[in-house]
Amino acid sequence: MDKSRAEAFSDGVLAVATTLLALDLRVEATGRGTLVHQLSQSWPSFVAYVVSFFVIGVIWVNHHAMFALIDRVDRVLLFQNLVLLMFVVTVPFMTSTLADFIPEGGSNARWAVLLYGISNIGMALGFTVMLSRIIHQGLLVNPVPPDVGNRAIRRFGLGTIAYPVATTLGLLWPPLMLIAIGVQNS
Secondary structure (H helix, E strand, O other), rough: OOHHHHHHHHHHHHHHHHHHHHHOOOOOOOOOOOHHHHHHHHHHHHHHHHHHHHHHHHHHHHHHHHHHOOOOHHHHHHHHHHHHHHHOOHHHHHHHHHHOOOOOOHHHHHHHHHHHHHHHHHHHHHHHHHHHHHHOOOOOOOOOOOOHHHHHHHHHHHHHHHHHHHHHHHHHHHHHHHHHHHHHHO
């Protein structure tokens, strides 16, 4: 199957997900204090937005780079791509939830961290599985030797380790998750 349809669909999903992130950024002209006060009180929403925007942006850049390397897609790869996108579209909800519960702290904040972590871990696993399929099923434009392909999969799969670590740090102190994920996506 031609890869352009999968790319176009994926680009659309990623564009909608990044747009939805901004819907939770709000201030009100009346009843909630000055603009500066509202912005300072809403810091978790703005920080979570920036981090999540870059997470989705990195997904888009990596997705584009991956698809530039492949000649065609097969049915299994299309379904793997759908799983990746399923996790991507959870990012706006998980971002909003995390931003809402960070200031509260406690068990709800830790649950929000866990949900946000699951979303990120799911994306990392999705990418790693896709790259493995692309390399091992001969979908590359220019096939690579097995050792080169396996090294690329391991390097690309570092997110499957980094995101659980960031989630664990966030369980200790929820804002630390945003810092850890922000650093790893910068």
